[in-house]
Amino acid sequence: MVNVFNLLDERIQEALSKLGMTTPTDTQERAIPVILNNKNTLVIAPTGTGKTESAMLPVMNDILKMSGDDRAGIKAIYITPLRALNRDMLKRLNWWSKELDISISVRHGDTTQHERRKQVLKPPEVLITTPETLQAMLVGPRMKHNLRSLAYVVVDEVHDLASSKRGTQLSIGLERLAKFSKFKRIGLSATVGSPEEVAKFLAGTERDVKIVEVSIAKSLDFHVTQPEVNHSDKQMARKLLTDPDIAAQIRIMIDIIDKNKSTLMFVNTRQSAEAISARFKKLEENIAVHHGSLSKDARIEAEDSFKEGRVKALVCTSSMELGIDIGDIDHVIQYMSPREVSRLLQRVGRAGHRIGETSTGTIITINEDDSAEAWAIARRAHEGEIERMDLHTKSYDALANQICAMALEYGDISSEEVLSIVRKAYPYRDLSRKEFDDVCKQLMEERLIFVNPENGMINKKGKTREYIFENLSMIPDEKRYDVYDVISGRQIGTLDEAFVINFAELGSIFITKGEMWRIVEVTEDRVKVEPIENPQGEVPSWTGEEIPVPFNVAMEVGAIRRIVEEMPDASVKEAVDKIMSAYPTDEYTARKFVEYVRKQIADNFPVPTDKKVVVEDEDKTIMINACFGHKVNETLGRVITALLASKFGSGVAMEIDPYRIKLELPRRIRATDIVKMIKDLEPIYVEPIIEKTLKNTILLKWKMVHVARKFGALSKDVDYERISMEKLLKVFEGTPMYEEAVREIFHDKLDIDMTKMVLEKIRREEIKLIPGRLSPIGNAGFTGGRELMAPETADRSIIMALKDRIMNDHVLLFCLTCQKYSAKKKVMNVDESPECPICGSKMIAALKPWEKDEMELVKKAATLKSEEDRTKVKRVYRNANLVLSHGKTAVIALASRGIGPDTASRVIRKLRDDEEDFYRDILRAERDYVRTKRFWV
Template sequence: MGNVFELLDPRIREALSELGMTEPTGTQQKAIPAILSGGHVLLIAPTGTGKTESALLPAFDLLMRMSSEEREGIKVLYITPLRALNRDMMKRMRWWAGRLDLNIDVRHGDTTTHERRRQALKPPDILITTPETVQAMLMGSRMRENLKSLAMVIVDEVHELASSKRGTQMAIALERLGRYTEFRRIGLSATVGTPGEVAKFLAGTGREAQIVEVKLAKSLDFHVTYPETIDSDKPLSKKLLTDPDIAAQIRTMIDLIKRNRSTLMFVNTRQSAEAIGARFRKLDQAIAVHHGSLSKEARIEAEDSFKDGKVNALVCTSSMELGIDIGDIDHVIQYMSPREVSRLLQRVGRAGHSIGETSSGTIITINEDDSAEAWAICRRASAGQIENINLYKKSYDALANQICAMALEYGDISATYVYETVCKAYPYAQLSRKEFDRVLQQLVEERLIFLSPEGLIGRKAKTRTYMYENLSMIPDEKRFDVYDVITGRMIGTLDEAFVVNFADVGAIFITKGEMWRIVEVTEDRVRVEPIENPQGEVPSWTGEEIPVPFSVAMEVGAIRRTVAEMAGSPEADIVRYLTSAYPTDEATARSYVRYVKKQVAGNYPVPSDQLVTVEEEERTIMINACFGHKVNETLGRVVTALLASRFGGGVAMEIDPYRIKLELPKRIRAADVAKMIADLEPIFVEPIIEKTLKNTLLLKWKMVHVARKFGALSRDVDYERISMEKLLNVFEGTPMYEEAVNEILHDKLDIDNAIKVLEKIRSGEIKVLTGRLSPIGDAGFTGGRELMAPESADRSIVLALKERIMNDHVILFCLNCKQFSSKRKVKDVEERPVCPLCNSRLIAALKPWEKEEADLVKKAAKNKLAEPEMVKVKRVYRNGNLVLSHGRVAVIALASRGLGPESASRVIGRQREDEEDFYRDILKAERDYVRTRRFWA
C-alpha cells in the first residue's frame, strides 16, 4: 500500500505538509484505511506512535466531505477518561480547527454555564468530553437533539475504561445514543492481553469491531538495579533523615536525571511521589510532582514546568500513563517494580523522541523480592505476555443508574425496551430478565422510579436530583480541600480516611512534596501552614497499591527455585545466569543470589512457585506463598476465618505478594496451620469468604457506596454513624448487598486462582513444609516502607518518640489491695512502682482509656465474670506482672500506642546495646500496629 495520506481530503494533506508530516507512521499506515472503510475499529498501539492522529485524520476527512447542511449537530464525539486529556486534546486540535475551518470544543464538569448554553445553541462539529459528561448531555433535551446526528464516537484509552464501572456505565450510554442514530465506534487502546474482549466492549453485543494491532514500533530497553550503598550515602542519609539504602536510591535517581535532559519518574503510590518530591527539595534538586490529589492548577503547573524545561524531572503516578502531552522524554525511571507488565510498557513507552527510537527505562528496586519481580515483568514484557483486561460484568449499581437515566431521558418508557437496550452493552450481554427485574424493583422501593402494571418505567420527583448527584460511577468519598493559610492558595485534597485518622490540629504531613502543619480542620477544609520538619506523615490514600498478578508472583517463585537449585554452584556462575536471563547488573544479581543462599545455608526450604512454607515465631505465623496480592488476600482471609473460629478471638493479617503474616491471640504450631491449608476443600473458599466479609469494614465501605448509587443512602450520609448490623439488616439479600460483595471479589480477591492453588496443593504439585521463621520469611513487608522516616529510626525521631511517651499518662493500679489508683505522666513514675497503701509491687500500668479494666478487676474479686470480661482481667494481671518484673521499663512499653502486655513483653525481652535501640523497637512495634490494626476482628 502506498502513502495512506493520499486517501484523505486534499485540504488535510496540505495541512499535514505544513506540519512536516508527509510520511505516515506505521500505526497510521495500518489504521487510517481501516477507519475510512466505515466499520467499527479498535486500534491497539504503543504510546508515541501517532495513535491519536490515526483516529482524528479520518474524522476530519469525514467532516470535510460533508456539506454544511449535513454538518448540522455534533458529528464526532471524542471521549477521554481524564479532564487533563480533554485539555490536552483541545490544545492539539486548536490548530487543526483553524486550518480546516472546523468547530471543535471541549465539555466537562468545569465547563461554564455560558459555554454549555453556547454549545447547545450552536453545536460544534467535534466535541471532546468525558464519560460522565455524556450522561449529563443525554439528560438535556437540546444537547440530546444535537447528538442525534452523530456519525463517529472515538473512545480514547478504551482499555482503561473497559476495566472500570465508569466504562460499564459508558457502554450503556453508547447503546442509548445508538437508539437515535447509527455511528462508527473507534477505540484507541494501549497494548492489552485480551484484545478480543476490549473489541467486544467497544462494539457492543451483536456488532463486530475490526482489531488493528500494531506491535511495538519502538524497541524497549529496560534495566533493573538495586542500588548498592557507598560511603557517600551515609552522610546523605543523615541529611535526609533516612536509611543509607534509601539514600542510595535517591542518589541513583539524581545521577540518572543528570545524565538525561528530561526524565519522567513513575511511582506506584501518591505517598512515594510526595516523599521523593520532599527529599529532592531538601537537596535543592529541581523536580515537579504530579498526582490526582493535587489541585488542577498544581497539576497544570507541574506539566508546564516540565514541558517548558524549568524542571528536568517530573515524578508522577499512573495519571501520566495516559498520553498527556508533556513534550519529549529522554528517559523513564520506575521507582520499585511496576507490578504489572502493561504498566511497564505504558510507562517506559513514553520515552524516546521519535517513532522507531528506543525507549529506555530504569527500574530502581528496594529489595531482593522487588528486583526479582521487576525481572519477571521485564521478561514477560519482552515476550508479549501482557495481563488480561478484567471487565466488570453485570454491575447492578451501574445498571440502576442507567435505568434512572433512561426514565429521565424518555419520561415513560417500556421496561422491556430498557432491558433490550442494556443487554446490547457487552458487559450486560448475559444479564437475565430476572436480574434486571430485581434491580428495577429495588429502584421502585427507593422511590427513584415508578413502574406501572403495564410495565412502563416513569420518573419520579427525586429522579433528576439523583442523576445529577450520580453522573459518575466513581465512589463518592468525602474530600477535604487543603489551603495554605499564608497565601490562601488551595494546594490539594485529602481523603476522609486520612483526615479522620491523622488530621489533628498540630499534625504534620506532606503534600505537593512540602511539609505542612495543620492549623484548623472544618467540615470540608483543612487549613495548613508550611513547616520544615522531618517527622511528617505522608498522606495515606487507601486502596491505592497496585496488586501483583498471580502469574508474575509465580514467576518470582520460579526465579527463587532456579537460584536455590543452583545454590551449590559458584556465585559468579549464578550471577552470570541471571544477568544473561534478565536486564540487570551484576551487583543486583549478586545481592539476590546471596539472599537465596542465606536461606539455603540456614537449612531453610526456599519458598517458590512449587513450595509453600509455613513458619512460626512465638504468636506469629508466616505463610510464604508466591501467589500475588489477590490470591494471598483470598487465602489469608480463609485461613484467618478458620483460625478465628477455632480460638474465638481476633487474628491480625498482613499480606504482600509473597507472604501472609498472621498474629494470633495465642501460640499455635505451624504444622497445625499447614494441615489446615492442606485439608481445605477448594469448593469452600467462596462461601467462607462471603461469610467472613459480613463483619468487615471493607464490606461496610462498599455497601455504603453501592447504596448511594441505588439512591438508598444520601450522598452526605455520615459513614461513621452507620452500624454494620443495621446495614446488613436492611441490605442483605438485595441487589445492593450482592453488588458490594461482587465488587470486592472483582477488585480485591482472586477466588479462581486461590482454588487452583489449593487443588495443586491437594495433588502434590505444590508442596507445603513447616519450620521456624526464616530469612526470606522475615524479609517481607518493606514494600510500604516510608521514604520519609527510616526503618532504623534516626536519633532525632527516637528522641521525639521518647519525649512523647514520657509525657503520656498512665493509670497505676494496685492488683493486691485494689484500692490504690493514680494517674500520672510516665516520666513521673518511679523506677520500681510501689503501692503506698499496701507496699505491694504488683501494679498494673493502664492506658487512660483502660480505666474500666481496673473496675473489672475489682468486680472479679467479688463475683464470677463472663468469659470476655475475664479475658480482660487476665490481661491486666499480665500487665502487672510485667511491671513487677521490669519496673518503669515495662511502664514505658505499656504506655506506647497499640502495645498490650504480649507485644510489650516481646519488646522488653529483646537483647540490645543501648536505650535508643529500646525506643527503636517500640517505634517498630507501633508502626506494625498501625499497619495491621484494621485486620483485627
C-alpha cells in the same frame, strides 16, 4: 506502496505537509484505510505512534466531504477519561480546526453555562468530552437533537475506561446513543493483553469490529537495578535522616536525571511521590510532582513546568500513564517494581516519544523480592505476555443509574426496550430478566422510578432528575476533610473520606506536599495535624492505593528463586550469569538476589518457590510463604483467618504481600497444624467462607455505602461513621445493593477462581506444603510500604537528629527552695549540675515552656484545695528530685516530648552501654506517648 495520506482530502494533505508529516507511521498506515472504509475500529498501539491522528484524520476527512445542511449538528464526539486529556486534545486539534475550518469545542463539568448555551445553539462539528458529560447530554433534549446526525464516536484510552465502572456506564450510554443515531465507533488503546475483550466492550454485542494492533515497533530498553551503597550515600543518609540504601536510590535517580534532558519518574502511590518530593526538596534538587490528589492548578503547573523545561524531572503516579502531552521524554525511571506488565509498557513507552525511537527505562528496586518481580515483569513485557483485562460485568449500581437515566430521557419507556438496550452493552450481555427486575424493584422502593405492573412501562418520578444529575459519574462520592496545622492554624490541604476512615487515627503519620505530619485530632469535617521536623524513625502507616501484583508475575518470582535453589553446586558467579542471561539487570543486583536465596539454604531453611509453599511459625506468628500475588494471598489468607478465628473464638490479625501471608494469633499454633488445615480445605468452600467473613468488615460497609449512594438509597452527604454495620446488613442484605458490594470486592480485591485452582494443585501435590520455623526470606517481607520513608530502626543519623532537636529545645529552670529563681534556657546551655544563683540550692525543676502555671501552683501549694492541682505540684517536686540526682541527664529526658517525671525516671535509671542507647530509649518513649495519648482523658 501507496502512501495512505494520499487517500485523504487534499486540504488535509496540505496541512500535513505544513507540519512536516509526509510519511505515515505504521499505526497510521494500518488504521486510516480501515476507518475510511467505515468500519468500527479498535486501534491498539504504543504511546507516541500517532494514534490520535489515525482516528481524527479520517473523521475530519468525512466532515470535509459534507456540505450545507449535512454539516449541521455534532458529527464526532471524542471521549477521554480525564479533563486534563480534554484540555490536551483541544490544544492539539485547534490547529486542525483553523487549518480546515472545522469547528471544535470541549464540554465537561468545568465548561461555563455561557459556553454550553453556545454549543446548544450552534453545535460544534467535533465535541471533546468525558463519559459523564455524555450522560448529561443524553437527557438534554436540545443537545440530544444535535447528536442525531452523529457519524463517529472516538473513545480515547478505551482500555482505561473498560476496566472501570465508568466504562460499564459508558457502554450502556453508547447503546442509548445508538438508539437514535447511526455512528461508527473508534477506540484508541495502549497495549493490552485481551484485545478481543476491549473490542467487544467498544462495539457492543451486535456489531463487528476490526482490531488494528501494532506491535511495539519502538524497541524497549529496560534495566533493573538495586543500587549499591557507597560512602557518599552514608553522608547523604545523615542529611536526609534515612537509611543508606534509600540514599543510594535517591543518588541513582539524581544521576539519571542529570544525564538526560527530560526524565519522567513513575511511582506506585501518591505517598511515594510526596516522599521523593520531600527528599529532593531537602537536597535542593528541582523537580515537579504530579498525582491525582493535587489540585487541577497544581497539576497544570507541574505539566507546564516540565514541558517548558523549567524542571528536568516530573515525579508522577498513574496520572501520567495516559497520553497527556508533556513534550519529549528522554528517559523513564520506575521507582520499585511497576507490579504489572501493562503498566511498565505504558510508562516506559512514554520515553522516546518521537517516532522510531527506543524507549528507555530504569527500574530502581528496593530489595531482592522487588528486583525479581521487576525482572519477571520486564521479561514479560519483552515477550508481549500482558495481563488480560478483567471487565466489570453486570454491575448493578451502574445498571440502576442507566435505568433511571432512560426513564428521565423518555419520560416513560417499556422495560422490554430498556432491557434490550442494556443487553447490547457487552458487560451486560448475560443479564437475566430476574436480575433486571430485581434492580427495578429496588429503584421503585427508593422512589426513583415506577414500573407499571399492567404494561411494564418504566416511568420517571419526581426525584429522578435530581438523582441523575447528582450521579452522572460512577466514581464514588467521597466526603472531603480539610487538613489544618494546629501550630500555624492554616489549612494545608484536604484528605478524602477513604483515607480518613481507613487510616486517620490519632498519632498516625502521613506526607502531603512533601512534608510530614502527625494527626492529633479528627473531627466531623477536619483533620488537625502537627508538623514533624524530622522523621525520627517514624514510618507513615498508610501505603496508599497499592497496585496488586498478578498471580503469574508472583509465580515467576518463585520460579527465579527455584533457579538459584536448583544450582547448589554452582559458584555464585555461575548463578549470577544465569540470571543475567535471562533478565535485564546488573551483576550487583543479580548477586544480591543469589546471596538472598543461598543464605536461606545455608541456614537450613526450605526456599519458598512457585512449587513450594513454606509455612513458618514463631511464638504467636505464622508466616505462610506463598508466591501467589496479592489477590490470591488475600483470598487464601481470609479463608485461613476465618477458620482460625472459629477455632480460637477470637480475632486473628492478617497482613499480606505478593509472597507472604502473615498471621498474628491469640495463642501459639504450630506450622504443621496450618499445613494440615490448608491441605484439608475443600476448594468449593472458599467462596461461601469469604462471603461470610466479609460481614462486619469495614471494607464491606464502605462498599455498601457507596453502592447505596449510587442506588439513591443513601444521600451523598450521609455520615459514614454514624451508620452501624448491623443496620446496613439488616436493610440491605439480600438486595441488589448488597450483591453488588460483594461482587465489587470479589472483583477488585480477591481472586476466588485462582485460589481454588491453587488449592487443587496443593491437593494433587503439584504445589508442596512444608512446615518450618521463621526464616530470612519469611522475615524479609512487608517493606514495600516504607519506600522512601525513614528507617524502621533508628540508625545513628536519626539519633543524632533527635539529640540535636532536644539540645535546641527550651526548658524552664525553677528553684523550689527559694521559689524566686526561674530562667528559660536551651537544654544545651544547662549546667551539668544546675544550681540556683540566688540561694545556691540544687533543688531545680526542669519544666517545659508551657508549664509556667505549675510554678505558680508551687508558690500557692499550702492553700491548694484541688486534688488535680496538688498532683501537679507533686510532679514538679518529683521532677526536681530527678534533676538533683541525675543533673543534666534528667533535664534532657524531661525536655523530651510527652515524657513526664515517671517515664523520665525509667529512661534514666536503665543500664546501657552508650549515650546513643539513652537517646534510643527517649525516642521509644516519645513514640509510646504518641500512640497512647489518645486514651488519656
